[in-house]
Amino acid sequence: xESVSAPVWVEGRLVGPDVDGLLLGSNPxxxxxMIHSFSPLDYMTAQCGKVLPVSGGGVLVSQxxxxxxxxxxxxxxxxxxxGKYVHVTVQALSIDCDGDSLSIYRGxxxxxxxxxxxxxxxxxxxSQNTFTTEEGGYFxxxxxxxxxxxxxxxxxxxxxxxxxxxxxxxAPCSSSEFRCGNSRCISADLTCDLHDHxxxxxxxxxxxxxxxxxxxxxTGTIVGISVGVLLAIIVLSAGVAYFxxxxxxxxxxxxxxxxxxxxxxxxxxxxx
Numbered sequence: 001x002e003s004v005s006a007p008v009w010v011e012g013r014l015v016g017p018d019v020d021g022l023l024l025g026s027n028p029x030x031x032x033x034m035i036h037s038f039s040p041l042d043y044m045t046a047q048c049g050k051v052l053p054v055s056g057g058g059v060l061v062s063q064x065x066x067x068x069x070x071x072x073x074x075x076x077x078x079x080x081x082x083g084k085y086v087h088v089t090v091q092a093l094s095i096d097c098d099g100d101s102l103s104i105y106r107g108x109x110x111x112x113x114x115x116x117x118x119x120x121x122x123x124x125x126x127s128q129n130t131f132t133t134e135e136g137g138y139f140x141x142x143x144x145x146x147x148x149x150x151x152x153x154x155x156x157x158x159x160x161x162x163x164x165x166x167x168x169x170x171a172p173c174s175s176s177e178f179r180c181g182n183s184r185c186i187s188a189d190l191t192c193d194l195h196d197h198x199x200x201x202x203x204x205x206x207x208x209x210x211x212x213x214x215x216x217x218x219t220g221t222i223v224g225i226s227v228g229v230l231l232a233i234i235v236l237s238a239g240v241a242y243f244x245x246x247x248x249x250x251x252x253x254x255x256x257x258x259x260x261x262x263x264x265x266x267x268x269x270x271x272x
Contacts, residue, residue: 044149048074054086054167056187057197062102062149062160068095072151077108079144080167086145087166087184089137089196090120094159097121099152102161108144119150120161137199143167166190166197178203 040058045068052060060076062068078086088104095102101119103110116138138145145165151158166186169177173185180186180198190197192207 044074044076044147045069045072047076049076051077051079054078054080054084054165057164057166057190057195059091059162059164059195060147061162066159068100068149068151068158068160070151070154072149074149075110075146076149077144077146078140078165079108082143084143084167084169086140086143087137087168087186087197087199088139088145088147088163089165089199090124090161090163091195092162093120093122093124095121095123095161096152096158099150100158101150103148103150104138105146105148106139106141108142108146110146110148114141114146137196139199164195164197168197 040056042052042058042060043062043064044060045063078088080086093102101121103119104116105111105114106116107114149161168180169185171179171183171185173179176188177185178188178191178198181200181202182198184198186197186203191203194204197203
């Protein structure tokens with residue numbers, strides 16, 4: 001049985017053989033299990049020609065096998081709800097530049113004028129996100145973004161790609177959303193899931209040693225908790241002070257001299 005090294009947290013990031021080699025590893029089933037434990041997972045080769053709804057966000061891997069097949073011409077559209085936009089970050093890449101490429105389009109079609117940058121190929125390990133933009137990823141102009149993965153007829157030399165995606169809006173954010181440092185609003189469930197869904201990594205910078213949403217508190221939440229604790233202390237202190245005053249009044253009453261009543265009637269002695 002193959003031994004598995006447990007990943008560990010280092011400076012807010014989960015690192016280890018099963019994470020750094022998430023895309024390039026030799027055990028696809030194990031890699032899929034690792035990704036799925038943190039974010040929803042889909043394979044592009046299983047979604048060719050489809051529209052993938054984006055309610056929050058997730059992870060997209062090129063294929064479940066360790067190497068992508070040749071002869072691919074696969075298109076996939078990510079679609080968020082109306083009024084939202086889609087953000088994609090390439091987490092790792094291993095695509096042969098001899099006829100293979102991944103193209104990202106800002107809308108719902110593969111029209112040339114919608115192409116973001118140029119077709120992507122080459123190698124980039126998970127620790128070095130080389131394939132990005134100045135804005136910190138790829139951003140749609142509508143609520144849709146289209147991916148186009150093409151491989152040559154005999155291409156089997158690359159292990160493909162892994163990317164994260166998320167639906168986002170603009171501030172002000174709702175109570176169920178996380179406000180990124182760049183003022184974008186993403187689902188609060190996407191924080192601390194090991195993937196940069198904001199584009200500036202602000203959804204991953206305040207995480208404790210663990211994973212999953214809810215491991216970090218926003219500034220507003222911290223202030224609210226602090227005010228609540230302070231009010232509770234004030235009320236408790238006032239109650240204790242009132243109780244002590246009542247006890248002191250009771251002791252003062254107990255130390256007073258007893259009242260002696262005098263009669264003004266003159267004593268006339270016994271009646272005969």
